Amino acid sequence: MLRSIVLGIGSYLPERVVTNDDMARMVDTSDEWIRERTGITRRHFAAEGEATSDLAVAASLRAIEAAGIDRNSIDLVLVATSTPDNTFPATATAVQRKLGLPVGIAFDLQAVCAGFAYAISVADALLVTGRARRALVIGAETFSRILDFEDRGTCVLFGDGAGAVVLAAAEQPGHVGDRGVLATALGADGRQYDHLYVDGGVSSTQTTGVLRMNGREVFRHAVQRLSEAAIEVVAKAGLRLADIDYLVPHQANRRIIEAVGKRLDIAPDQVIVTVDRHANTSAASIPLALDVAVKDGRIGEGDLLVLNAMGGGFTWGAALLRW
């Protein structure tokens, strides 16, 4: 049967590093508070004029190189983002143009911090049904553009970045030992719309708006939804949580990640954490974390991974993937 297997991964963080001390010069906060409550030590902010598509392109070039493929074989570009270059066209078409990719399918997907989990699921559906052969699946964000730098409760939590994978349809034997995406699980609950949102938009205010959040409610739901999504996706494949080699969760807050690891009874050294070095980069956070763990040799071929995320909406999702 056809499975969507990862041929290569790449990521990119903008050059400008903003430390917690730098944030403390903007708002009434401290390095100690931010570290203790979130585990974050620094974030990267895009340069003036550096757009989400530029970050996406930089990550994609690395993913394509790692995959060792001819970029002309890419027939699907999917960008998960809540911070597109423009209202339209899709940032995916900007990426397509900047990379000189051939005519194919290209669109953006907006599920906020759950965007990469959603994008993997959608790309997988297109690949295993033969609608596309090779996909560039990207999470890319410039959240620094939608932060209120007078709100210490939110502006210290987010950063900019991008991560990308080349996902390709490949024949596999058709059992749980296969490489590739083995299962995905997605969900959303619009009743929670007001807990995490941007207070502007095209059809509401005709402004871009800034991020607003009820941190405590988000924290509570995040632990629950991230855990449930992981349990659901593993069960869908007829496997157990004990079969997983690594959990690669959305990188929002170290305390959320630790609580999820505990709830799922996954050992801390099997949970990938990179939030300390880039803060919450929304849809980019999973491929950023995944790239680090692949490059440092923790994740290798044959490893069974669960990627799980939750974001505004609320939206959540998970993918079970054999590397």
Ligand code: COA
């Ligand atoms: N620096 C210093 N103090 C801060 C602060 C900051 N950056 N941000 C908030 N505070 C203050 C608050 O004003 C409050 O002070 P008060 O008690 O005098 O009113 C105090 O810290 C406690 O605030 P509270 O919101 O209860 O803290 P918390 O322990 O819940 O931690 C978050 C706040 C935001 C770190 C936490 O709620 C969280 O991580 N939520 C999830 C956020 C997230 O991950 N969102 C994205 C998901 S995709």
